[in-house]
Amino acid sequence: MAPFLTLAYVYEKTGNMTYLPWLDGWAEWALYDLPRTKYGGFQHITYVEDNEQELWDDTLMTTVIPLAKIGKAAQPTADFSFMAGSLARQKVARLDTILRMLYGLVETVGARLLSLKFSSYSSLSRMILSGFTYAIHSKHSARHCHNSNLESGAWHTLVDHADSYLEASATAGFAYGILKAVLRRYIDSQYRVVGEKAIQYVLHNVDETGELQQTSYGTPMGHDLQFYKNTPLTPMPYGQAMAIMALGEYLWTYF
Numbered sequence: 001m002a003p004f005l006t007l008a009y010v011y012e013k014t015g016n017m018t019y020l021p022w023l024d025g026w027a028e029w030a031l032y033d034l035p036r037t038k039y040g041g042f043q044h045i046t047y048v049e050d051n052e053q054e055l056w057d058d059t060l061m062t063t064v065i066p067l068a069k070i071g072k073a074a075q076p077t078a079d080f081s082f083m084a085g086s087l088a089r090q091k092v093a094r095l096d097t098i099l100r101m102l103y104g105l106v107e108t109v110g111a112r113l114l115s116l117k118f119s120s121y122s123s124l125s126r127m128i129l130s131g132f133t134y135a136i137h138s139k140h141s142a143r144h145c146h147n148s149n150l151e152s153g154a155w156h157t158l159v160d161h162a163d164s165y166l167e168a169s170a171t172a173g174f175a176y177g178i179l180k181a182v183l184r185r186y187i188d189s190q191y192r193v194v195g196e197k198a199i200q201y202v203l204h205n206v207d208e209t210g211e212l213q214q215t216s217y218g219t220p221m222g223h224d225l226q227f228y229k230n231t232p233l234t235p236m237p238y239g240q241a242m243a244i245m246a247l248g249e250y251l252w253t254y255f
Contacts, residue, residue: 001030005066012073020074027070030063054221153197157216157228164229168205168214169239171198172246179249199250202243215239 004026011019035043037053042063044056154171158164175198181187182195205214215236222228 001026001066002062005069008066008069008073023070023074027067027074030067034063051221056219056221058219153199153201155198157231158225161225161229164225165233166201166214167216168202168212169216169236169242172202172212172239172242175199175202176242176246176249179246179252183249183252196250196253199246202246206243211235212239212243 004023007019008023010016011023030042035045035050037043037055041055042059044051044054044059152166154166154168155174156162156164157167157170175195178187178191178195178198182189182192202212206212213235214233215238216228216231217234217236218231219238222231
């Protein structure tokens, strides 16, 4: 679904009707055929496995936001309110699941709670929140990001475990979300320095070929904290995308 976010923007700009069947077809699939979890969230399916009953913030980035944009761009040919409303419903489904886990209402929650500490998930949420939520939530999230940020400008792959490695793609995600939230005045300008420090760390980890290093090999849900610490570091396409978004957002500082 992720490429259709770009296609929806292209359609909105050009009005080229050739794109509509692709947008409508994939939106229909996401709305009606994408497997759901018990509480109505989109199940995160990858080429490796179906991740039965697993909610990932990745899905908000790769499916829900494209779906909302398709609904906006394709109106009135699409059910805009239904598509755009999916973002709110999916976020509520995730909050509902987290609350159930915290209060012991879901079985075998230990491993799932661990993922809440995973910086890549947290940074994806930061990116999403900066564009789609109100200032009160953004301010709370920014304070948390500020407290977790190190002198290096980076975040550990487990945000509250200093013995886990620093992770560049997550840092890029935090940088993007913080800088966008500052630009839109969702949060105070005091947080700009946090985003700019993160940008410097990202730039430091882009090699001479333009490839982002220091990126964890995927964002799966592990069964214990050691799982995340042991995840190997290697350049990844999603890391490249997060770095591009962060650096692109940083350019607005100069316009």
